[in-house]
Amino acid sequence: MKRSLGAKTLICPTPAWVVGSYDEQGKPNAMTCAWGGICCSQPPCVAVSLRKATYSHGNLMRRRAFTVNVPSQAQVMQTDYFGIVSGRDADKFAATGLTPIPSDMVDAPYIQEFPLVLECNIIQVIELGLHTHFVGQIIDVKVDEEVLNAAGHPDILKVLPIIYSPADRAYFGVGQSLGRAYTIGKEI
Numbered sequence: 001m002k003r004s005l006g007a008k009t010l011i012c013p014t015p016a017w018v019v020g021s022y023d024e025q026g027k028p029n030a031m032t033c034a035w036g037g038i039c040c041s042q043p044p045c046v047a048v049s050l051r052k053a054t055y056s057h058g059n060l061m062r063r064r065a066f067t068v069n070v071p072s073q074a075q076v077m078q079t080d081y082f083g084i085v086s087g088r089d090a091d092k093f094a095a096t097g098l099t100p101i102p103s104d105m106v107d108a109p110y111i112q113e114f115p116l117v118l119e120c121n122i123i124q125v126i127e128l129g130l131h132t133h134f135v136g137q138i139i140d141v142k143v144d145e146e147v148l149n150a151a152g153h154p155d156i157l158k159v160l161p162i163i164y165s166p167a168d169r170a171y172f173g174v175g176q177s178l179g180r181a182y183t184i185g186k187e188i
Contacts (some may be wrong), residue, residue: 009113011036011164016171018082019048020067020100020109021162028100028109030069030092031056032083034164043139043147046118049131051182060122060134065106068136070116073160073173105140115159117142 014034021029035049046068050057060066065141071079078096085092093100100109102121110117120136127133156174163172179182 002019010167012165012167013172014080014166016071016076016162016164017048018069018071018079018111018114019055019056019060020069020111021065022108023055023059023087024062027087027091028093029056029059029087030082030098030100030109030111031087032079034166036068037105039135042120043123044122045135046120046138047133047135047179049128049133051131059087061125061132062109064122065103065135066120066122066134066136067103067106068118068120069110069111069114070118070159070161071111071114073162075114076162076171079162103140110142115144115147116161171178 015036017033017036019033021028031050031054033048033050033060036047039045039047042139048066048068050060078098079098085095099112101112103110105119106121108119110119118136118138119142120138120139122134123133123137124135126135145156147154149155149158157177159171163174164170165172
């Protein structure tokens with residue numbers, strides 16, 4: 001029997017992404033974001049939802065661009081830090097020792113040390129109450145060569161992305177493969 005928990009954000013998992021942006025003075029900033037995902041295939045788009053109170057929210061509204069930086073499990077400490085401290089008060093890159101790289105495709109920085117990066121231009125902004133939903137068209141994907149598979153795509157077991165559980169307020173890693181999509185269901 002299922003128990004009703006009411007209307008809550010308890011879906012699991014969510015991604016632990018770091019959204020890169022520039023502030024008004026052109027200073028690189030980054031913030032951890034768990035409310036996000038792919039939202040369209042053609043054109044390729046990703047969406048992130050940020051609270052209006054965040055420093056990054058204003059950056060995205062002004063610059064109309066952002067990067068999605070996918071950290072590896074080895075970068076969990078820096079990822080958490082990006083979500084704890086505001087760019088209004090600290091230089092997050094100096095504190096973490098990570099390197100902001102100016103994108104040559106969009107008006108936002110990406111993080112050199114993270115294995116997978118999406119560079120996005122904002123094509124739609126939707127106000128949803130506490131959060132604003134930013135839909136970004138993916139202009140380019142940058143991937144460290146050592147995390148590519150034989151087909152030239154990111155290999156999840158090489159990227160080792162961080163996932164987040166809102167119910168536990170904890171980070172987790174990925175597990176083993178359960179089978180190929182659009183294949184294992186044919187066994188029924």
